Amino acid sequence: MPPELDSLLFGEIDPPQRLLMGPGPINAHPRVLRAMSADLLGQFDPEMTGFMNQIMALYRPIFGTQNQWTMLIDGTARAGIEAALVSMVAPGDTVLVVNFGRFGLLLTEILTRIGARIETVDVPWGEVVPMETIAAAIERTSPRLVATIHGDTSTTMAQPLEGLGDLCKAAGALSYVDATATIGGMELAADRWGVDVVSGGLQKCLGGPSGSAPITISDRAAEHIFSRRHTEAGIRMDGLSDGKGPRIGSNYFDLAMIMDYWSEKRLNHHTEATSMLYAARECARVALGEGLKARFARHASAGAAMTAGLRAMGLTVFGDDAHRMTNVTGVYIPNSVDGEAVRKAMRELFEIEIGTAFGPLQGKIWRLGAMGYNAMKHKVLLTLAALEACLRMEGYALPMGEAVPAAIEAWG
Template identity: 55%
Template sequence: MNISHFSQINPPARLLMGPGPINVDPRVLRAMSSQLIGQYDPVMTNYMNEVMELYRGIFLTKNHWTLLINGTSRAGIEAILLSTIRPNDKVLVLVFGRFGHLLCEIARRCRATVYSIEAPWGKVFIPDQVEDAIKCIKPRLLLTVQGDTSTTMLQPLIEIGIICKKHNVLFYTDATASVGGNTLKTDEWGLDAVSAGMQKCLSGPSGTSPITLSSQIEEIIRKRKCVEAGIRTALHQDGEDEVIYSNYFDLGMVMDYWGPERLNHHTEATTALFGARECARILLQEGIDNSIARHHLHGTALLKGIQGMGLKIFGDLRHKMNNVLGVIIPNGINGDQVRQLMLEDFGIEIGTSFGQLHGKIWRIGTMGYNARKDCVMQTLTALEAVLNHKGFQIVQGVAMQAAWDYYRSQVCINV
């Protein structure tokens, strides 16, 4: 095999201003360049303990079982649902975008009886809708996404947590796109399980999923812990065996690996763990509230600039995520051509969308390491220039001026 035409990996410089992934914080890249050590080296197991402690701070929880799943954010989702859902459990899913549908699919693969209620894309659920559905369906678990990047909407959770507690329903949320840039209070809001990802507001690369589990979820997982060849578990009350078909995503086994027993389950992804640890350390050094304020500041500056161009915003702005903005593509403008020119001529990536919104909106992110003033101004400059080039006439500099005006109006302009 002739490999002379395979050059060293050297990707072009890009400013990633889509809905994720984003440019990784250089401090995280440096941490990930560290040499490997053995998975049972006391230095390594200490790093694992530190990761658990740091992510308790990220999730705002006292849950002991706060750890990493090796895999993208979807791995965290699957680990929690596969280890928690029993065959034929009633599961209620709140769907207000593409990733709610994903939760439905995964729950069905877990052999749950899945029910869903849907909100129009661009809107979120009110508590009464959720409580009415719980009263009717009587689910064992309620699943939702907190921030769905497909619609840019952020679902309020605090009242849903109260409702779930009232009706003895387990409450899980996917916080992949929201944690670190939007308020998430695991314990205060009564969340039983949360999963996240690194490639959004946490300023890291995809490939690691932090999760946190309540003591109630832990008890459920322990009861289902595999005892025969990693498959058969204790008998269910109706006499049928409960089976966890996944070995890799069996959280009972993963907890034994992360716990003091250190029972071998897999070889921890050392480089990814170094990166995840640094992501959490950086965020907590900044402060959760400061990070959320920074995402709000720069997300709003982008919004003001986009509005200054005369472009319309998608969805209910009262429930917009701090870190992603949906921009309605003007009539007569080819959205994919605009994205291509921004990428080729300015090195800036913005996102398209899915399903019913494909070709109708752009999704522009200000998250993690890219929630910065210079990133916002570069993106507005490029988008304004490309739109003028494609025939959508905008007064030159109006977007930047709108953003500047907003920044000047803020006391925390240097956040």
């Protein structure tokens, strides 16, 4: 080996076996990791396109939809968000963002880059936006699109969405929901809600790695998206445009082109991320094999147990109980405690990771997750016991031995 290369080589990757009990990502299900090790296929191999069709069928019940256009965007959950927004919104369009946390602010940041005219309806972090407030904002702003988050992990709140689609349709608006943090852990009901586009990610309740973004698109939204094609004749087989007509701001995130790729046309757009498709497929198989109702109940039990255990320690849980996400719980850091010292001790002594916070909550709360493969009773109990020990080491006086029994009782 040339000596100049020797110093650039590192050992084989051997990460610590941490229990990821923060707001995500979480530990991937072993079945998903095994699926990712399967052999690669060419993107137009009949076996591969067959897997793509299976993905479409598998994710329809997970999204709660019959939408034909249910597929994957290659990239992290944010790729799904950006593909949806850049494909539905043109510069100058008015977009109403229902904002109750960090990820509502992300929507506004992406929309600013698109050149949209942004209106927002806001509430303090820890609350959700009442539907009547959204209705008034729609009437006031006449938006082309209404965009919101289902569960915002920054605040641990889940926005109610019943009736949102009807409000939007009555106003002639499209609707978009980012369900990254809830897909596979809380009910999604795209058809019942009447929302047009919903996107998600694998790395939270679905128990997979980050890198693939499931998405579902209504026929109404698809018609709008296809109307923004690069040419009236459609996309050429080489995926290039002749420069005529309107174009969206991204080639990679052009949903019209991606939808043609996932259709029976199989028009070339990009090389499919095969291993991530395998992961997404297995995530869906695991979820549907468990049964969605049972899966949602398991996440609800895990969240209830985590909340009960934290309160049994004498800690104050953040936010509105009525609208708390089942899979992420925020808890105030006691005034006398160094929050980062506790997180470090959790990580170094117990190999458990819990989350810090964003924006106005930074340094004020921890965020503890129990989702996907980690929404298990023993993992919640281990996390609570470790947190109790680390708080004690920091000199915080708390009722010892109360958290685990409280969590067991709350699990039911």
